Amino acid sequence: xxxxxxxxxxxxxxxxxxxxxxxxxxxxxxxxxxxxxxxxxxxxxxxxxxxxxxxxxxxxxxxxxxxxxxxxxxxxxxxxxxxxxxxxxxxxxxxxxxxxxxxxxxxxxxxx
Amino acid sequence: xxxxxxxxxxxxxxxxxxxxxxxxxxxxxxxxxxxxxxxxxxxxxxxxxxxxxxxxxxxxxxxxxxxxxxxxxxxxxxxxxxxxxxxxxxxxxxxxxxxxxxxxxxxxxxxxxxx
Numbered sequence: 001x002x003x004x005x006x007x008x009x010x011x012x013x014x015x016x017x018x019x020x021x022x023x024x025x026x027x028x029x030x031x032x033x034x035x036x037x038x039x040x041x042x043x044x045x046x047x048x049x050x051x052x053x054x055x056x057x058x059x060x061x062x063x064x065x066x067x068x069x070x071x072x073x074x075x076x077x078x079x080x081x082x083x084x085x086x087x088x089x090x091x092x093x094x095x096x097x098x099x100x101x102x103x104x105x106x107x108x109x110x111x112x
Numbered sequence: 113x114x115x116x117x118x119x120x121x122x123x124x125x126x127x128x129x130x131x132x133x134x135x136x137x138x139x140x141x142x143x144x145x146x147x148x149x150x151x152x153x154x155x156x157x158x159x160x161x162x163x164x165x166x167x168x169x170x171x172x173x174x175x176x177x178x179x180x181x182x183x184x185x186x187x188x189x190x191x192x193x194x195x196x197x198x199x200x201x202x203x204x205x206x207x208x209x210x211x212x213x214x215x216x217x218x219x220x221x222x223x224x225x226x227x
Contacts, residue, residue, distance in 0.1 A: 030214075031214045031215075033214065033215060033216075035218075040200075040221070040223070041220055041221060042116075042118075042202050042204075042218035042219050042220045042221045043155075043202070043218045044218070045215060045217065048212075048214075048215055050211070088154065088155070090216075091214075092214045098143045098160070098162055098206055098208050098213060098214070099145075099157065099160060099170075100214065100216055102154050102155045103154065104153075104154045105154055107152075
Protein backbone atom coordinates (compact mmCIF):
# COMPACT_ATOMS: atom_id res chain seq x y z
CA UNK A 1 0.00 0.00 0.00
CA UNK A 2 0.92 3.64 -0.06
CA UNK A 3 3.48 4.85 2.39
CA UNK A 4 4.72 8.32 3.18
CA UNK A 5 8.07 8.58 4.91
CA UNK A 6 8.95 11.82 6.61
CA UNK A 7 12.39 12.85 7.73
CA UNK A 8 13.72 13.74 10.08
CA UNK A 9 11.46 12.23 12.74
CA UNK A 10 12.35 15.04 15.10
CA UNK A 11 14.67 17.99 15.22
CA UNK A 12 15.98 20.39 17.80
CA UNK A 13 16.98 23.76 16.40
CA UNK A 14 18.00 27.16 17.66
CA UNK A 15 15.67 30.11 17.28
CA UNK A 16 16.47 31.93 14.07
CA UNK A 17 17.72 28.86 12.21
CA UNK A 18 16.25 27.64 8.96
CA UNK A 19 14.53 24.25 8.95
CA UNK A 20 14.11 21.73 6.20
CA UNK A 21 12.08 18.52 6.19
CA UNK A 22 10.93 16.20 3.48
CA UNK A 23 8.40 13.58 2.62
CA UNK A 24 8.84 10.71 0.18
CA UNK A 25 6.29 8.37 -1.29
CA UNK A 26 6.37 4.89 -2.74
CA UNK A 27 3.90 6.03 -5.40
CA UNK A 28 3.08 9.12 -7.41
CA UNK A 29 0.91 11.83 -5.92
CA UNK A 30 -1.05 14.53 -7.73
CA UNK A 31 -1.41 16.67 -4.62
CA UNK A 32 0.81 17.28 -1.63
CA UNK A 33 -0.48 18.80 1.58
CA UNK A 34 1.49 20.07 4.56
CA UNK A 35 -0.16 20.37 7.98
CA UNK A 36 1.06 21.59 11.35
CA UNK A 37 -0.28 20.24 14.62
CA UNK A 38 0.19 22.18 17.84
CA UNK A 39 0.19 20.13 21.06
CA UNK A 40 -3.34 19.05 21.95
CA UNK A 41 -4.89 20.59 18.84
CA UNK A 42 -6.03 19.44 15.43
CA UNK A 43 -3.76 19.74 12.37
CA UNK A 44 -3.95 23.00 10.46
CA UNK A 45 -3.32 23.17 6.73
CA UNK A 46 -0.18 25.15 5.91
CA UNK A 47 0.36 24.70 2.19
CA UNK A 48 -1.28 22.74 -0.63
CA UNK A 49 0.64 21.82 -3.78
CA UNK A 50 -1.07 20.70 -6.97
CA UNK A 51 1.56 20.63 -9.71
CA UNK A 52 4.91 18.88 -10.10
CA UNK A 53 7.74 21.37 -9.63
CA UNK A 54 5.46 23.89 -7.93
CA UNK A 55 7.02 26.08 -5.26
CA UNK A 56 4.59 27.77 -2.89
CA UNK A 57 5.19 30.08 0.05
CA UNK A 58 3.12 30.97 3.09
CA UNK A 59 4.96 33.58 5.11
CA UNK A 60 8.20 32.02 6.35
CA UNK A 61 7.16 28.62 5.01
CA UNK A 62 8.01 27.36 1.55
CA UNK A 63 7.01 23.99 0.14
CA UNK A 64 7.93 22.30 -3.10
CA UNK A 65 6.24 19.56 -5.09
CA UNK A 66 9.06 17.31 -6.35
CA UNK A 67 9.32 16.85 -10.09
CA UNK A 68 9.20 13.06 -9.75
CA UNK A 69 5.85 13.54 -7.96
CA UNK A 70 7.11 11.15 -5.29
CA UNK A 71 8.44 13.71 -2.86
CA UNK A 72 7.86 17.11 -1.31
CA UNK A 73 9.89 19.47 0.84
CA UNK A 74 8.95 22.00 3.49
CA UNK A 75 11.29 24.74 4.56
CA UNK A 76 10.85 27.16 7.45
CA UNK A 77 13.05 30.22 7.52
CA UNK A 78 14.19 32.05 10.64
CA UNK A 79 12.40 29.74 13.08
CA UNK A 80 10.61 31.17 16.11
CA UNK A 81 9.32 29.45 19.27
CA UNK A 82 5.75 29.18 17.95
CA UNK A 83 7.00 26.96 15.11
CA UNK A 84 7.13 24.15 17.66
CA UNK A 85 4.81 21.30 16.78
CA UNK A 86 4.44 18.30 14.54
CA UNK A 87 4.49 18.75 10.78
CA UNK A 88 2.66 16.20 8.65
CA UNK A 89 2.72 15.70 4.92
CA UNK A 90 -0.26 14.09 3.22
CA UNK A 91 -1.40 13.04 -0.20
CA UNK A 92 -4.54 11.57 -1.73
CA UNK A 93 -4.98 7.84 -1.33
CA UNK A 94 -4.82 6.28 -4.78
CA UNK A 95 -7.56 3.82 -3.90
CA UNK A 96 -10.08 6.67 -4.01
CA UNK A 97 -12.73 7.62 -1.48
CA UNK A 98 -11.40 11.15 -0.89
CA UNK A 99 -9.04 9.67 1.68
CA UNK A 100 -5.59 10.96 2.54
CA UNK A 101 -2.41 9.11 3.33
CA UNK A 102 -0.45 10.86 6.09
CA UNK A 103 3.23 10.84 6.82
CA UNK A 104 4.52 9.87 10.24
CA UNK A 105 5.30 13.47 11.12
CA UNK A 106 8.35 15.58 11.94
CA UNK A 107 8.46 16.93 15.48
CA UNK A 108 10.08 20.35 15.65
CA UNK A 109 11.46 21.76 18.87
CA UNK A 110 12.98 25.22 19.06
CA UNK A 111 15.56 26.22 21.61
CA UNK A 112 15.57 29.84 22.65
CA UNK B 113 -17.26 31.61 11.23
CA UNK B 114 -17.05 28.42 9.20
CA UNK B 115 -15.31 25.46 10.72
CA UNK B 116 -15.43 22.13 12.47
CA UNK B 117 -16.30 21.74 16.11
CA UNK B 118 -15.70 18.76 18.33
CA UNK B 119 -17.05 18.35 21.80
CA UNK B 120 -16.10 17.86 24.48
CA UNK B 121 -12.40 18.69 24.45
CA UNK B 122 -11.69 16.21 27.25
CA UNK B 123 -13.75 13.14 28.06
CA UNK B 124 -13.37 10.60 30.83
CA UNK B 125 -15.21 7.31 30.91
CA UNK B 126 -15.12 4.13 32.90
CA UNK B 127 -14.02 0.95 31.22
CA UNK B 128 -16.92 -0.93 29.65
CA UNK B 129 -19.01 2.14 28.88
CA UNK B 130 -19.87 3.28 25.40
CA UNK B 131 -19.14 6.94 24.67
CA UNK B 132 -20.14 9.17 21.76
CA UNK B 133 -17.90 11.94 20.43
CA UNK B 134 -19.51 14.83 18.60
CA UNK B 135 -18.35 16.39 15.32
CA UNK B 136 -20.18 19.21 13.55
CA UNK B 137 -19.16 21.21 10.47
CA UNK B 138 -20.70 24.24 8.78
CA UNK B 139 -18.41 24.20 5.76
CA UNK B 140 -21.05 22.49 3.61
CA UNK B 141 -18.61 19.65 3.00
CA UNK B 142 -19.95 16.34 1.76
CA UNK B 143 -17.21 14.15 3.25
CA UNK B 144 -16.34 13.67 6.92
CA UNK B 145 -13.70 11.56 8.62
CA UNK B 146 -12.68 10.25 12.03
CA UNK B 147 -9.05 9.65 12.96
CA UNK B 148 -7.34 8.30 16.02
CA UNK B 149 -3.97 9.59 17.17
CA UNK B 150 -1.86 7.94 19.86
CA UNK B 151 1.04 9.73 21.60
CA UNK B 152 3.92 10.35 19.22
CA UNK B 153 2.05 8.69 16.39
CA UNK B 154 0.48 9.72 13.12
CA UNK B 155 -3.18 9.69 12.16
CA UNK B 156 -5.09 6.48 11.63
CA UNK B 157 -8.44 6.48 9.83
CA UNK B 158 -11.35 4.97 11.75
CA UNK B 159 -14.39 5.70 9.56
CA UNK B 160 -15.28 8.07 6.76
CA UNK B 161 -18.42 9.21 5.01
CA UNK B 162 -18.65 10.73 1.55
CA UNK B 163 -22.36 11.44 1.63
CA UNK B 164 -25.28 11.50 4.03
CA UNK B 165 -26.56 8.08 5.11
CA UNK B 166 -23.43 6.33 3.85
CA UNK B 167 -20.10 5.56 5.51
CA UNK B 168 -17.17 3.18 5.14
CA UNK B 169 -14.70 1.55 7.49
CA UNK B 170 -11.20 2.92 7.61
CA UNK B 171 -8.08 1.12 8.73
CA UNK B 172 -9.00 0.63 12.40
CA UNK B 173 -12.83 0.47 12.56
CA UNK B 174 -13.12 -2.40 15.04
CA UNK B 175 -14.75 -1.29 18.28
CA UNK B 176 -16.15 1.92 16.77
CA UNK B 177 -19.42 2.90 15.13
CA UNK B 178 -20.65 6.01 13.31
CA UNK B 179 -23.78 7.50 11.80
CA UNK B 180 -24.33 10.17 9.16
CA UNK B 181 -27.96 11.26 9.37
CA UNK B 182 -27.20 14.91 8.60
CA UNK B 183 -24.65 16.48 6.30
CA UNK B 184 -23.17 18.61 9.06
CA UNK B 185 -22.87 15.92 11.72
CA UNK B 186 -20.78 12.73 12.01
CA UNK B 187 -20.78 11.36 15.59
CA UNK B 188 -18.39 8.58 16.59
CA UNK B 189 -19.27 6.00 19.24
CA UNK B 190 -16.42 4.26 21.00
CA UNK B 191 -17.87 0.98 22.17
CA UNK B 192 -16.81 -1.30 24.99
CA UNK B 193 -15.44 -3.64 22.33
CA UNK B 194 -12.58 -1.24 21.62
CA UNK B 195 -9.67 -2.76 23.52
CA UNK B 196 -7.60 0.38 23.96
CA UNK B 197 -9.84 3.43 23.58
CA UNK B 198 -7.71 6.04 25.35
CA UNK B 199 -6.46 8.32 22.56
CA UNK B 200 -6.84 11.69 20.86
CA UNK B 201 -9.70 11.65 18.34
CA UNK B 202 -9.78 14.00 15.38
CA UNK B 203 -12.66 14.76 13.04
CA UNK B 204 -12.14 16.24 9.57
CA UNK B 205 -14.19 17.22 6.55
CA UNK B 206 -13.59 17.90 2.87
CA UNK B 207 -15.21 18.58 -0.45
CA UNK B 208 -15.70 15.56 -2.70
CA UNK B 209 -15.20 17.40 -5.98
CA UNK B 210 -13.47 20.48 -7.30
CA UNK B 211 -9.95 21.69 -6.93
CA UNK B 212 -9.99 21.55 -3.15
CA UNK B 213 -11.37 17.99 -2.96
CA UNK B 214 -8.21 16.45 -1.53
CA UNK B 215 -7.86 18.95 1.29
CA UNK B 216 -9.20 17.91 4.67
CA UNK B 217 -9.90 20.42 7.41
CA UNK B 218 -9.64 19.29 11.00
CA UNK B 219 -11.48 19.99 14.21
CA UNK B 220 -9.69 20.71 17.51
CA UNK B 221 -9.89 17.10 18.70
CA UNK B 222 -11.30 15.25 21.70
CA UNK B 223 -9.00 13.57 24.18
CA UNK B 224 -10.69 10.45 25.54
CA UNK B 225 -9.38 8.80 28.67
CA UNK B 226 -10.86 5.52 29.80
CA UNK B 227 -10.26 4.77 33.46
